[in-house]
Amino acid sequence: MLNPALIKEFKNIVGAENVFTDDADLLTYSYDAAVVKPVVPALVIRPTTSEALGRSVKVCGENGLPVTVRGAGTNLSGGTVPTAREGVVILTNGLKRILEINEADMYAVVQPGVVTAQFAAAAQAKGLFYPPDPGSQAVSTLGGNVAENAGGLRGLKYGVTSDYVMGLKFFDTNGEIVKTGAKTVKCATGYNLTGLLVGSEGTLGVFDEITLKLIPLPAHRKAMMAVFNQIIKASEAVAAIIAARIIPCTLEFMDNFTIRAVESYSRAGLPTDAAALLLIEVDGHPAMVEEDAVKVEEICRQQGAVDIRVAKDDAERDKVWAARRSALSALAKLKPTLVLEDATVPRSRIPEMVQAMQDIAAKYRLEIGTFGHAGDGNLHPTILTDKRNTEEWERVEAAIAAIFDKALAMGGTLSGEHGTGIAKSCFLEKETSPATIQYSRAVKAALDPRNILNPGKIIGG
Amino acid sequence: MSDMKALAHLMKELEDQLVVCMRCGMCQSVCPLYDQTGREADVARGKLALLDGLMHEMFKDPEGVYERLNKCLLCGSCAANCPSGVNVLEIFMKARAILTGYMDLPPAKKLVLRGMLAHPELFDRMAEWGARFQKVFTRPVNDVVGTSCARVISPLLGRRHFKNLAETPFHKMVPVLKTRPGKSGVRAAFYVGCLIDKIFPHIAQAVVDVLTYHEVGIVLPENQACCGIPAVSSGDMKTFRSLLEHNLNSFNPGEFDYLVTACATCTSTFKEVWPAMAEAAGNGDMGLLRRVERIAEKTMDINAFMVNIIGLAPPVRGVGGDTENPPEVITYHDPCHLKKALGVSVEPRAMIKANPRYQLKEMASSDWCCGMGGSFNLQYYGISSTIGRQKRDNIVATGCSSVATGCPACMLQIADALSRSGDRVAVRHPVEIYAEQLKRHEN
Numbered sequence: 001m002l003n004p005a006l007i008k009e010f011k012n013i014v015g016a017e018n019v020f021t022d023d024a025d026l027l028t029y030s031y032d033a034a035v036v037k038p039v040v041p042a043l044v045i046r047p048t049t050s051e052a053l054g055r056s057v058k059v060c061g062e063n064g065l066p067v068t069v070r071g072a073g074t075n076l077s078g079g080t081v082p083t084a085r086e087g088v089v090i091l092t093n094g095l096k097r098i099l100e101i102n103e104a105d106m107y108a109v110v111q112p113g114v115v116t117a118q119f120a121a122a123a124q125a126k127g128l129f130y131p132p133d134p135g136s137q138a139v140s141t142l143g144g145n146v147a148e149n150a151g152g153l154r155g156l157k158y159g160v161t162s163d164y165v166m167g168l169k170f171f172d173t174n175g176e177i178v179k180t181g182a183k184t185v186k187c188a189t190g191y192n193l194t195g196l197l198v199g200s201e202g203t204l205g206v207f208d209e210i211t212l213k214l215i216p217l218p219a220h221r222k223a224m225m226a227v228f229n230q231i232i233k234a235s236e237a238v239a240a241i242i243a244a245r246i247i248p249c250t251l252e253f254m255d256n257f258t259i260r261a262v263e264s265y266s267r268a269g270l271p272t273d274a275a276a277l278l279l280i281e282v283d284g285h286p287a288m289v290e291e292d293a294v295k296v297e298e299i300c301r302q303q304g305a306v307d308i309r310v311a312k313d314d315a316e317r318d319k320v321w322a323a324r325r326s327a328l329s330a331l332a333k334l335k336p337t338l339v340l341e342d343a344t345v346p347r348s349r350i351p352e353m354v355q356a357m358q359d360i361a362a363k364y365r366l367e368i369g370t371f372g373h374a375g376d377g378n379l380h381p382t383i384l385t386d387k388r389n390t391e392e393w394e395r396v397e398a399a400i401a402a403i404f405d406k407a408l409a410m411g412g413t414l415s416g417e418h419g420t421g422i423a424k425s426c427f428l429e430k431e432t433s434p435a436t437i438q439y440s441r442a443v444k445a446a447l448d449p450r451n452i453l454n455p456g457k458i459i460g461g
Numbered sequence: 462m463s464d465m466k467a468l469a470h471l472m473k474e475l476e477d478q479l480v481v482c483m484r485c486g487m488c489q490s491v492c493p494l495y496d497q498t499g500r501e502a503d504v505a506r507g508k509l510a511l512l513d514g515l516m517h518e519m520f521k522d523p524e525g526v527y528e529r530l531n532k533c534l535l536c537g538s539c540a541a542n543c544p545s546g547v548n549v550l551e552i553f554m555k556a557r558a559i560l561t562g563y564m565d566l567p568p569a570k571k572l573v574l575r576g577m578l579a580h581p582e583l584f585d586r587m588a589e590w591g592a593r594f595q596k597v598f599t600r601p602v603n604d605v606v607g608t609s610c611a612r613v614i615s616p617l618l619g620r621r622h623f624k625n626l627a628e629t630p631f632h633k634m635v636p637v638l639k640t641r642p643g644k645s646g647v648r649a650a651f652y653v654g655c656l657i658d659k660i661f662p663h664i665a666q667a668v669v670d671v672l673t674y675h676e677v678g679i680v681l682p683e684n685q686a687c688c689g690i691p692a693v694s695s696g697d698m699k700t701f702r703s704l705l706e707h708n709l710n711s712f713n714p715g716e717f718d719y720l721v722t723a724c725a726t727c728t729s730t731f732k733e734v735w736p737a738m739a740e741a742a743g744n745g746d747m748g749l750l751r752r753v754e755r756i757a758e759k760t761m762d763i764n765a766f767m768v769n770i771i772g773l774a775p776p777v778r779g780v781g782g783d784t785e786n787p788p789e790v791i792t793y794h795d796p797c798h799l800k801k802a803l804g805v806s807v808e809p810r811a812m813i814k815a816n817p818r819y820q821l822k823e824m825a826s827s828d829w830c831c832g833m834g835g836s837f838n839l840q841y842y843g844i845s846s847t848i849g850r851q852k853r854d855n856i857v858a859t860g861c862s863s864v865a866t867g868c869p870a871c872m873l874q875i876a877d878a879l880s881r882s883g884d885r886v887a888v889r890h891p892v893e894i895y896a897e898q899l900k901r902h903e904n
């Protein structure tokens with residue numbers, strides 16, 4: 001419990017109704033979507049103006065209170081789990097205004113609490129496209145997407161959140177505004193602080209405004225489903241499509257375990273005896289889309305696809321993607337606890353990685369459904385378990401470590417899109433080097449000398 | 462107050478259901494309450510975390526949890542959208558029962574539930590007195606919506622615009638019915654429900670007319686009791702059990718093929734709440750559970766029954782719907798208890814479309830909750846009416862002259878929202894729209 005004078009000060013800044021001190025309320029901000037230990041904060045505040053946000057950060061800075069900024073709390077690496085000692089959670093869902101959508105210059109300025117899907121819809125209503133589409137986009141906030149450098153199904157062709165952040169305004173620990181980047185396509189002034197802050201998981205500053213790049217909506221698109229009777233053939237087809245210099249906007253993979261789960265859950269008409277499926281969509285100029293679609297189909301056949309179903313209209317296309325979107329739900333229904341990993345490898349190593357996942361599942365006697373963004377090397381091996389079963393949970397932890405080791409051995413990364421948070425911070429040195437951790441800690445210490453910004457995340461400490 | 466260990470032990474019964482929530486937070490995108498408040502304790506994930514916290518004795522604040530658990534519309538939007546399939550409503554209802562048992566009912570609720578609702582004949586009599594004297598206290602405000610408001614400031618009614626109690630409740634007009642099936646060969650029991658009986662008796666009449674037209678045999682037992690949802694949602698298992706037994710004794714499943722209702726909430730209570738809660742209410746009485754399951758299997762929404770079992774009569778052109786009389790624009794609101802709980806959304810629309818006098822125009826977010834939530838509306842009228850206002854805006858944006866919905870509780874909430882904005886939009890039930898069309902067949 002914080003001292004009453006501080007609580008009163010926060011109430012003055014954000015209004016009494018936006019300061020939560022009851023045990024019951026505090027408990028509801030102790031977790032996020034990651035399977036990590038919950039930590040109950042000392043206080044939760046919900047500023048509804050920029051000014052209140054800045055003043056709140058300043059008070060925390062002056063008093064050395066650790067701050068964890070939280071949008072929708074959909075984080076999959078524990079990045080929004082607060083810290084134990086006098087931890088303050090600052091909610092951003094009261095800062096949810098789209099400040100500007102500029103059609104002529106194709107950018108938008110938003111507050112951090114804007115929900116991703118709502119923003120994408122607002123852009124689309126003006127004929128513009130915001131491609132990053134994390135699985136949680138119906139609830140996730142843009143502030144969180146930027147802080148975690150979120151990805152999504154369209155990463156292969158359109159990249160991830162960092163590819164769309166043109167500039168930021170954020171508060172430092174003194175509550176002062178720092179401005180980075182610009183509304184121009186090009187910007188070469190100063191340090192690339194935008195690059196430093198994107199993916200910093202709330203450890204270096206608190207976002208106030210985000211300037212996002214928008215692009216034209218693709219004129220045409222075509223989706224198809226390719227069926228394989230050997231997993232290796234499907235993953236080789238992925239590599240072959242990329243090698244042929246075709247970049248689909250989406251190239252998704254689903255293994256047999258996932259296919260069967262999806263089919264029994266949604267009756268989408270998937271071939272349950274298939275070893276693997278590829279769900280592919282190409283988009284862009286109509287003539288090129290048609291040409292690419294034919295080529296992709298040819299490549300899949302050459303690589304041994306036993307069936308290819310091309311969506312003839314929007315309804316069929318929606319069916320293809322409904323099947324993919326329900327993968328997580330379908331798997332989630334099988335067991336109480338679900339660990340969704342996102343270790344990522346260079347895409348040419350996808351066949352090897354898929355094989356490794358099968359071996360790990362067998363070795364640790366676990367059910368692992370594998371699906372995900374094969375086109376960008378970002379698979380989601382999904383371990384099904386029940387965290388109450390301690391013996392099994394130990395095997396799950398060992399399997400996760402084995403997945404990371406495998407990905408790193410192939411020149412991959414611990415996380416394609418979920419972030420480091422607390423779940424992966426102890427593995428970070430394996431991917432980088434002791435000097436990298438020291439360098440990062442030096443940056444953090446210089447910018448946040450009292451270590452109040454989301455302490456313990458990414459680099460530990 | 463007994464000790465926390467005992468409560469944690471009771472909560473353990475919910476453990477297998479609670480552990481299914483993986484805290485993904487997808488419920489935030491569909492929760493009408495969270496949409497208004499942005500508070501995690503208002504959305505399913507937060508409430509489930511609180512129950513989990515009590516179970517693991519992570520903190521000692523059962524009152525705090527009880528209060529937050531009760532602040533819920535029980536609309537089921539979260540459950541319908543849940544990737545893990547968490548049975549949110551069942552968990553909430555069971556937890557409310559456990560916490561109510563632990564802390565006892567608030568006196569006002571005890572009076573209403575145990576003093577009145579649990580005794581159907583007394584409840585009927587009190588409603589009749591209410592109908593007789595209501596004109597003294599209320600005055601009409603909107604003749605199209607058919608609403609009144611309080612003449613003097615009243616803590617119970619507040620700023621509400623409400624539908625008055627009907628002068629004659631349905632059970633006085635038609636106390637009992639037992640007709641033989643004609644060419645349909647189907648016998649249907651008709652459960653009227655409190656709101657339809659006492660506020661919208663003409664909807665019950667429309668049900669009888671429609672069944673009669675299609676030569677469906679009707680079994681309408683007298684002295685019907687409340688379905689029990691107000692008791693269950695208040696955690697009052699004692700009242701729930703007494704209402705359940707009263708209804709089970711009135712409706713003998715051997716006498717009918719289907720049991721129909723025109724109330725989305727009553728239908729979902731019979732079909733889902735009864736089986737989920739009967740075992741707990743009956744203290745493990747398996748005989749009671751089997752009787753409940755037999756009724757639940759036969760229960761159907763009237764729209765679904767007409768469209769899927771009986772088949773609608775083809776439209777007859779006549780008054781309206783032709784070149785001289787262009788059809789009136791009507792829109793449809795999906796009650797949560799019909800669409801999200803039972804998956805009934807096509808059928809009520811088919812009922813409306815069968816009447817060429819109307820042209821159905823969809824509103825935005827037709828399945829977004831109207832904000833009623835039964836007793837939620839009484840406890841949290843401010844939030845309830847803000848959610849209702851959004852629904853009103855979506856209805857009015859269609860330019861309709863009437864709005865239909867398959868739930869009398871939604872009808873009350875929508876009537877309040879429309880009336881308070883001064884909109885001249887009639888609030889109807891799809892079965893009324895269809896019954897109106899059948900009259901043309903007869904003429």
